[in-house]
Amino acid sequence: xxxxxxxxxxxxxxxxxxxxxxxxxxxxxxxxxxxxxxxxxxxxxxxxxxxxxxxxxxxxxxxxxxxxxxxxxxxxxxxxxxxxxxxxxxxxxxxxxxxxxxxxxxxxxxxxxxxxxxxxxxxxxxxxxxxxxxxxxxxxxxxxxxxxxxxxxxxxxxxxxxxxxxxxxxxxxxxxxxxxxxxxxxxxxxxxxxxxxxxxxxxxxxxxxxxxxxxxxxxxxxxxxxxxxxxxxxxxxxxxxxxxxxxxxxxxxxxxxxxxxxxxxxxxxxxxxxxxxxxxxxxxxxxxxxxxxxxxxxxxxxxxxxxxxxx
Amino acid sequence: xxxxxxxxxxxxxxxxxxxxxxxxxxxxxxxxxxxxxxxxxxxxxxxxxxxxxxxxxxxxxxxxxxxxxxxxxxxxxxxxxxxxxxxxxxxxxxxxxxxxxxxxxxxxxxxxxxxxxxxxxxxxxxxxxxxxxxxxxxxxxxxxxxxxxxxxxxxxxxxxxxxxxxxxxxxxxxxxxxxxxxxxxxxxxxxxxxxxxxxxxxxxxxxxxxxxxxxxxxxxxxxxxxxxxxxxxxxxxxxxxxxxxxxxxxxxxxxxxxxxxxxxxxxxxxxxx
Numbered sequence: 078x079x080x081x082x083x084x085x086x087x088x089x090x091x092x093x094x095x096x097x098x099x100x101x102x103x104x105x106x107x108x109x110x111x112x113x114x115x116x117x118x119x120x121x122x123x124x125x126x127x128x129x130x131x132x133x134x135x136x137x138x139x140x141x142x143x144x145x146x147x148x149x150x151x152x153x154x155x156x157x158x159x160x161x162x163x164x165x166x167x168x169x170x171x172x173x174x175x176x177x178x179x180x181x182x183x184x185x186x187x188x189x190x191x192x193x194x195x196x197x198x199x200x201x202x203x204x205x206x207x208x209x210x211x212x213x214x215x216x217x218x219x220x221x222x223x224x225x226x227x228x229x230x231x232x233x234x235x236x237x238x239x240x241x242x243x244x245x246x247x248x249x250x251x252x253x254x255x256x257x258x259x260x261x262x263x264x265x266x267x268x269x270x271x272x273x274x275x276x277x278x279x280x281x282x283x284x285x286x287x288x289x290x291x292x293x294x295x296x297x298x299x300x301x302x303x304x305x306x307x308x309x310x311x312x313x314x315x316x317x318x319x320x321x322x323x324x325x326x327x328x329x330x331x332x333x334x335x336x337x338x339x340x341x342x343x344x345x346x347x348x349x350x351x352x353x354x355x356x357x358x359x360x361x362x363x364x365x366x367x368x369x370x371x372x373x374x375x376x377x378x379x380x381x382x383x384x385x386x387x388x
Numbered sequence: 389x390x391x392x393x394x395x396x397x398x399x400x401x402x403x404x405x406x407x408x409x410x411x412x413x414x415x416x417x418x419x420x421x422x423x424x425x426x427x428x429x430x431x432x433x434x435x436x437x438x439x440x441x442x443x444x445x446x447x448x449x450x451x452x453x454x455x456x457x458x459x460x461x462x463x464x465x466x467x468x469x470x471x472x473x474x475x476x477x478x479x480x481x482x483x484x485x486x487x488x489x490x491x492x493x494x495x496x497x498x499x500x501x502x503x504x505x506x507x508x509x510x511x512x513x514x515x516x517x518x519x520x521x522x523x524x525x526x527x528x529x530x531x532x533x534x535x536x537x538x539x540x541x542x543x544x545x546x547x548x549x550x551x552x553x554x555x556x557x558x559x560x561x562x563x564x565x566x567x568x569x570x571x572x573x574x575x576x577x578x579x580x581x582x583x584x585x586x587x588x589x590x591x592x593x594x595x596x597x598x599x600x601x602x603x604x605x606x607x608x609x610x611x612x613x614x615x616x617x618x619x620x621x622x623x624x625x626x627x628x629x630x631x632x633x634x635x636x637x638x639x640x641x642x643x644x645x646x647x648x649x650x651x652x653x654x655x656x657x658x659x660x661x
Contacts, residue, residue, distance in 0.1 A: 104486040210593035210611055226427045228431060
């Protein structure tokens, strides 16, 4: 049941203090309790959102008068090769980081699930990269990928292999940025998958054993299908995070995105357009396109992973 | 499982764990040596004695302590406000009925889909209008309540607080805010602990928004200070890594103390979601 009568009892006079008769004012405590979020959202969320949409149809340098330009920002966006490059970079980085992250995480989770001892310690060790700040991690990865004295090159030299100018060439930048994302997110996803694995009823495994299914067969016909909702969660979270990649390249190779602008992601381009070039209207158009992309990719993931489970 | 496979399993899991922890070890190595030592080939893998020198250089080059103080003020006040506002709203949604409840909750859910960057430009304009640019208020106030926390705590309140308990407290003379204080808050401690650590860590590590809104170089948060240290002194790796290490230490302590609660809370969200 739900409570309605936390307000102090009314004095007699009105016959029935039932729900219908109550004036909306008698609920003031509830509205007061909810008000902080909605007030903050109105001022710092809803108003800016409306304003961004408006801005996308305007030309504005942040100081002078705003000028309505219709769809001009969007038509420029379609022809802007830097925008498409930034989109390409974002997607490549997303694939290069998410695929290994989730594959390694799933492997580790299955292993961790069958390990009996030290689970707690492994979990803590795997989670620590995720609470490390992006800035500190990016500085660290820039250091180990550095040309002259980076650990990666030292390792290559020790093996007698040629060294690379990792952060000075397009693919090197992508590899360094992806390596950092893999490091930060593999442990987090491992722990999420582990929790999912532990929620699978053991009877199913016993039944499979009775039927004589091997470990691989068991994995593909029981573990993976049962894990689908959790996989969906991690894929969607990775997509939302991946499409917003900003700090990693910004700290590692700077605002320009490095060699061939290989680290210029869409959000980094948005940041440059707004806060360095002061082209706020165009930045608004880029922001909206990022939002639409996140929506589109979330919907695609949802369909792909949900769709199959309903077969 | 036979013994050999068991050992192999733990070797693989340990290697993965060491890879996760390696950056911390290597940061410590760099922070205790000179940059010249690190330039050497083969690289030095042992701790040196340059730590205090490196710390001194960090303090000379960036207002480290004031940045740390700023970050602590922002992270602590954000966390306290989020815990208070979110729990109050979550408790109301979880346990009471009032006109407009459904609609308000749908709005709350919808706001979670909006990516932060979408509104950054007008938000910055709002900050200019309020005169908050360069002020810590710009970091704390907009973050003082959030949909995720309300949504997350609401589920917790629904499952963990029995209506009878609220009735009993009401009969004892507690009003709405009394019930919140004496029944809701004490029973939600684990959930509040997770949300608290989550908010604190997120606020401590935030970079994008502080980078935009904190324009005064004397008035930065740690992450922005750290990135400016890296930008201007990127060649002095030992010093920059010392800064990174110092910026991480408080967070690592918080995490290690609350690790279990934090990990449990983080997984619950995913499994239910």
